Amino acid sequence: MKYVTRLVLFTLALQLLAACAPDGQITKRDVGMVAGGAAGGVAGGAIGGNDPAGRVMGTIAGVIIGAAVGGYLGSLWDDYDRKQAAYALENSPDRRQTQWQNPNTNRQATITPERTYYEPNGTPCREFTQSIYIDGRKETGRGTACRQPDGTWRIMNNQ
Known part of the structure; x- marks a missing residue:
């Protein structure tokens, strides 16, 4: 069973x-x-x-x-949140938190790149921790994102 x-x-x-x-x-x-x-x-x-x-x-x-x-x-994550997260994945050093407040939803969010590594083909990937605050409650998750050939970041897994 x-x-x-x-x-x-x-x-x-x-x-x-x-x-x-x-x-x-x-x-x-x-x-x-x-x-x-x-x-x-x-x-x-x-x-x-x-x-x-x-x-x-x-x-x-x-x-x-x-x-x-x-x-x-x-x-709950709209385009503004995706852009902020992509900026953090592209520019923030490992273990440095990026925080923002979405002007459309008034929700706060953070993303912290935890570890950067490269796939065998040279693609950069980053493990990250993310949090969003919904009605004052913090929801946290972990995941991995890799930069695509067009420069965008794609979440490969999320926990």
Whole structure:
């Protein structure tokens, strides 16, 4: 049953990611949906107890709820936030926090590049920590972004 749960989570995550990225660009909303869905699925499976049917139903409910919440949190970042984050990834030294307040949403956010490394093909990548403040509550995540040939930064994974 453990493998069925993992297969369901993996399949739903791939479907969510593919459905949300028709142009090949994965957005914060997409990443939030997948991360939230995965976390919700794990939590739902644990809440489902020892009953196999309960675990499956809990996992499915957790994926749906987690994807909705994660997608919402990810969508809170608008274009202004993406530009600020890209500027920090491009220009800030490792372990130096960049903070801003979005004039459109009035939300505060920070990003801290933690470690810079280069792929074998020479592509620069940076591990980072990010935080946004929603209604006074701090939501924090970690991820990795790599610079694309066109100069933009693409999130490769997010936790």
